[in-house]
Amino acid sequence: MLSAEMIDKLNAQINLEFFSANLYLQMSSWCQAQSLNGCAGFMRLHAEEERGHMMRLFDYVNSTGGEAILGGIEAPQSSYKDISEVFKATYKHEQLVTTKINELVGLAFSTQDFATFNFLQWYVEEQREEEDLFRSILERLKLIGLKAQGLYHFDKEMEALAAQHMAAASEA
């Protein structure tokens, strides 16, 4: 059985992952409205991945005799200046999620909750990958630029990246 404090913190993380899913889904809507369909598809796929992160936590809490509780979720930002602002926001958001995961790992370790400590290792690796992914997208965007032709290529690259992720997920 998990401590009450750990259940509360894991429930807060469930909500944060839900928020991440909504944030990326909203971004996909913004991208689609700008005719950046490759970016829209990538964000939509990422929103589904975030839902997976949420469900993994939800199932863990319930499997340990705790109760996963869904709280209110704040509305995500819906308008952006340009696509660069969108990806800067994703990178910043992933850094926040990493901080929260690290706090959970710290709590699990200091309270000798080694089952949760072990469970959280998947998130530690996932966050390293997520930060790396969004940082590399931002760097690519900087190189390609925001002018019409560059943007067209960037959008095509995002479409290919989403297809790659989908293929990798179906092999896993």
Ligand code: OFO
């Ligand atoms: Fe994007 O990793 Fe979950 O929130």
